[in-house]
Amino acid sequence: MWARGTTEGDxxxxxxxxxxxxxEQSIVKTSIVSKYFWVWAKIIMKHSGSRIAYIDLFAGPGxxxxxxxxxxxxxxxxxxxxxxxxxxxxxxxxxxxxxxxQALENAISELPGIDSLRYPPMVMNKExxxxxxxxxxxxxxxPTLFFVDPWGYKGLSLRLVNSVLKDWGCDCIFFFNxxxxxxxxxxxxxxxxxxxLFGERRAAALRKELERLNSRERESLVVEELTSALxxxxxxxxxxxxxxxDSGSRTSHHLVFVTKNFTAxxxxxxxxxxxxxSAPQGVASFQYCPAERQQGxxxxxxxPLDDLQAMLEAEFRGQALTVEDVYRLHSVGRPYTKxxxxxxLMRMEAVGLIDVPKHKxxxxxxxxxxxxx
Numbered sequence: 001m002w003a004r005g006t007t008e009g010d011x012x013x014x015x016x017x018x019x020x021x022x023x024e025q026s027i028v029k030t031s032i033v034s035k036y037f038w039v040w041a042k043i044i045m046k047h048s049g050s051r052i053a054y055i056d057l058f059a060g061p062g063x064x065x066x067x068x069x070x071x072x073x074x075x076x077x078x079x080x081x082x083x084x085x086x087x088x089x090x091x092x093x094x095x096x097x098x099x100x101x102q103a104l105e106n107a108i109s110e111l112p113g114i115d116s117l118r119y120p121p122m123v124m125n126k127e128x129x130x131x132x133x134x135x136x137x138x139x140x141x142x143p144t145l146f147f148v149d150p151w152g153y154k155g156l157s158l159r160l161v162n163s164v165l166k167d168w169g170c171d172c173i174f175f176f177n178x179x180x181x182x183x184x185x186x187x188x189x190x191x192x193x194x195x196x197l198f199g200e201r202r203a204a205a206l207r208k209e210l211e212r213l214n215s216r217e218r219e220s221l222v223v224e225e226l227t228s229a230l231x232x233x234x235x236x237x238x239x240x241x242x243x244x245x246d247s248g249s250r251t252s253h254h255l256v257f258v259t260k261n262f263t264a265x266x267x268x269x270x271x272x273x274x275x276x277x278s279a280p281q282g283v284a285s286f287q288y289c290p291a292e293r294q295q296g297x298x299x300x301x302x303x304p305l306d307d308l309q310a311m312l313e314a315e316f317r318g319q320a321l322t323v324e325d326v327y328r329l330h331s332v333g334r335p336y337t338k339x340x341x342x343x344x345l346m347r348m349e350a351v352g353l354i355d356v357p358k359h360k361x362x363x364x365x366x367x368x369x370x371x372x373x
Contacts, residue, residue: 025243027068028275028288029255032241033173034074035271036257037145040264041078041085044143044169051088051119053144055164057128057155058175059093061100062107071147073107076121080113087118090142094124094132101125128155136163143169153181157196161258162233171264176240176254182222185210198229219251230258237265237332241272241286248291262328266338273337281305282343286335308336308344313353316372324366345370 037054044052059072069077072093079085093108095101105123108114114121126132128150137159146164150156161172181197184190185207194203206225210218227238239257244250257268273284283304315330327341342364348354355371356364364370 024290025252025288026064026070028243029175030069030071030074032255032268032271032275033071033147034078036173036268037075038078039267039271040145040171041089043263043267045084045088048143048169051090051142052085052169053090053092053142054147055092055144056147056149057094057132058149059095059100059104059123060149061095061103063103069107071149072104073111076108076111076114076117080111080116086116089117090119091121092124093121094126094128096125096127098125128160133157133160133163136160137166141167141170143167144171146170146172148172148174150175150177153177153184153190153193153197158199158229158233159196161230161235165235165258165260171257171259171261173255173257176223176226176256178219178222178251178253182210182218185222198225199232202229215250223254226256230256234260236260237262239265239268239272239286241275241288244287244289244291246290248289262332265332269331270337273335283308283335283340284337304335305340305344305347308340309348309353312344312348313372318372320369320371322366323364323368323370326370327366 041052054075056072056075060070062073063069072091076091079089079091093101093104095104101123108121108123141164144164144167146161148156148160156174156176161174164170165172181194185194185203191203197203198206202225206222209221213221223240227240230238235258237257237259240254241257242254243252245252257265257272259265259268272286273279275288276284276286277288277290278285281303312326312330316326321329323342323345326345327338330336331338331341345354345356345364346362349356349370353373355373356368359365359368
């Protein structure tokens with residue numbers, strides 16, 4: 001089974017191939033998006049009496065040919081099963097392929113309980129381009145989870161992401177086809193697409209810098225520059241999740257989460273951590289690699305919790321902060337979850353590296369004040 005953007009032997013993968021059967025990577029992707037949607041929707045509905053929305057501009061046919069449901073149907077099934085969500089969720093699905101759009105409409109109509117939704121799902125058949133971006137820019141959106149899963153990079157742009165992210169309660173998850181973008185950065189025929197994704201100056205600088213780097217360094221720089229471009233546009237938090245090919249020899253793509261809210265970032269971090277295929281010392285890899293499941297002992301040679309302890313000792317020496325403050329100040333852009341921070345802080349307490357008021361053994365409350373020596 002092959003993920004989108006990979007090849008089988010020397011034969012290039014096509015969009016038709018992608019929906020032939022559900023790959024492990026695609027199942028993980030759908031799981032991440034649908035799990036986040038559930039938590040996001042529940043949080044938003046507690047703080048807002050308005051409608052909420054889910055928008056997917058590259059929705060596909062709804063089912064793989066093996067019958068497995070893809071993300072749009074998972075989202076709708078979640079809404080149908082929840083009394084509150086049934087009355088508040090607006091869904092918009094689009095696919096420029098008319099056959100996919102029709103297949104999705106048919107699949108939606110066959111869902112048990114679909115008529116119980118207050119707002120019937122809307123299925124469109126449009127090219128994703130300037131018209132859609134301008135429409136979003138001119139509209140004050142209700143809280144929206146925006147999913148962008150293009151085949152390559154056409155239609156994906158900083159402007160598109162920002163057109164939704166600008167409004168309260170709106171988050172974005174998008175598919176970043178690293179292989180095709182890596183090749184596209186040095187291809188004059190798709191220069192405009194690269195500018196739309198990175199910005200003109202950043203794309204030009206990337207082209208020059210990539211020439212002298214090896215493959216691992218190239219990937220790191222491309223993802224770092226994408227993150228910087230999103231943050232420059234106003235995104236507060238960016239979290240990429242990497243997918244490897246079946247052998248683990250190279251990256252096929254990333255799923256990138258973008259939000260302005262730390263709580264949203266924290267929620268997605270926990271979800272992605274649990275979907276990671278390895279977690280040396282309990283620290284998630286934030287990647288899915290089928291090969292890691294057969295090579296577990298190899299990955300345990302890494303000891304990231306030890307690195308975290310050294311960082312905390314150096315950064316917070318002499319300071320007094322709550323556990324929550326330590327997590328918020330230090331965790332962004334790093335693979336550690338709150339559970340990891342509490343684990344290492346309890347280890348530091350045991351050896352006298354921090355002072356902690358009396359508390360229940362084996363726990364550290366978020367508001368507990370700790371002093372680094």
